[in-house]
Amino acid sequence: MKFDDKIPIYYQIKQYIYKEIIINHLTPGSKVPAVRQLALDLAVNVNTVQRSLRELISEGVLESQRGKGNFVTTNPEILNNLRKNIVEEQLSLMYDHLASLQLTPDEMIQALTEYVNKRKETHHG
Amino acid sequence: MANLLTINHLSYSRNLQLILKDLNLELPYGQIVGLLGTNGAGKTTLMRLIAGNYIDRKNSISINTETNSAVRKSLVSFTEQVGGWSGHPRIFKIGNFYDALYEDFNLTTFNQLLSNLNLSPDQRVNQLSKGNFRKLVIAVTLARQTDLYLLDEPFDGIDSMTRKKIISSIIQWKPENATVLVSDHHVGDIANLLDQVVIIKDQHVAAQEAADTIRETLGKDIETYYEDFYREEL
Incomplete structure (x- = not known):
């Protein structure tokens, strides 16, 4: 590591x-x-x-x-929270980066959706 | 728990030149401590004084409250105390030599260290490469079961694979309560290993800080923290 x-x-x-x-x-x-x-x-x-x-x-x-x-x-509750927190941490970093580029929340969602779709296509294609 | 090592107002001159001046230092049990400083800052001199190889006339240094330098010598395992055997003995003979010399030397541990470090007991010391000789010095030093280990530039001039082996040996063989003081001028080599760092500059301890504090509170890596002490005067 x-x-x-x-x-x-x-x-x-x-x-x-x-x-x-x-x-x-x-x-x-x-x-x-x-x-x-x-x-x-x-x-x-x-x-x-x-x-x-x-x-x-x-x-x-x-x-x-x-x-x-x-x-x-x-304990399933702790394990679920763990997963949730780690994902949220990454999303919060991304949110801050995009906000600093002056994207609105709606634009962020749109950009993220488009990006995920693009990755899905390259993955399957 | 009381400190393992306490140094109060230590000054030391050699050949009319002041090397250490009013140096104070306290080290707890059970840590790995980096001793940092430029060449000539006095790191080796300090280790020799702690180990009792140089005489501190004012009894400024105590280990487990013991100030007598002859007694201190037996409490400290110092890389520089390795050597001085006659002829070109094989490594296993060297093990026997130290087993007879030090009551706290553990021959079983020594043999395990040799095998971890890929050294063969049948090799002769004069035929060892520089890196392998360093490994032998580490094996002898760590085979003693004591409270304070002084490793003087153990990574000087060796390759990264050998360095990793030596680092593993330190992690594996350091007794839980023992403290290791390791000097280095490439901090990056050992940054992940350190509990705290001590910086020697201008003949005294210019700083002593926990590794986590440097990273967490000051937001610096240890190398930058160390170099900043010198940058300020440029």
């Missing part, structure tokens, strides 16, 4: 784990690798991984089982 050195590493690790969960590389209820293993895989400090996991646990995305390790939550 490549990190952006301007953004805190613990934050980027959280984003990475969110994504692993959303694309089902880490399935609900499955065990997350041990702290040191994650640190080795990502070539980062053990303390940094610990901070990421601590925050994910307090958000309820991971559940810590004493002596057994950390597991992805099976």
Whole structure:
């Protein structure tokens, strides 16, 4: 994994784990690798991984089982919100970019619809 | 918990030249700390003083509250203390040598480190390439089980694959409570690894800052943060 050195590493690790969960590389209820293993895989400090996991646990995305390790939550509400939040984050970036180009909300919807259709065609064509 | 390393008002001259002046530094347990500074800033001198290789006459340095430099020597694993064996021994002989020399040297860990770093115990030291010699120094240094590790420019002049191997070894073998102080002039090599950085400039600690604070509060990458200390005077 490549990190952006301007953004805190613990934050980027959280984003990475969110994504692993959303694309089902880490399935609900499955065990997350041990702290040191994650640190080795990502070539980062053990303390940094610990901070990421601590925050994910307090958000309820991971559940810590004493002596057994950390597991992805099976709570559907949390998992749905996770997906929703990640998508919303990307949309909010796009909205801000387009707004800075002085597009109105209606123009944004139109542009997005056209663009999605274009991508669909190239994908199927 | 008390600090692992405390330095109060340390000054040091060599050949009538002042190298460090009124330097203060505190390091906690369980961190990886980058020691940054230009060539000649005094990084190596500071490490030698911490390790007890240079004598600090005023007892300004304490490790686990221990100020005696001879005792300190046994508490610190320093890359520069590796070497000085006679002849051209094979690597396994060097393992035996340090196993006899240091009570905290773990031969099993040493052999695991060798295998992780792709070094063969049968190789002779004089036949090692520069990169492989660096790897051997790291293996010896990390095979000791202690609280403070001083790695002086461990990535100097080695290729990126070797660097990755050394970084993995640090992550894998650092005891949880131990602190690693690693000096480097290419911060980018180790930026992802650091809990905090200490910048040596004008003979003292010009800055000490957590890596997350640099990124989160100042919005800078560590390399830019470091270089900005020098840009201001240009």
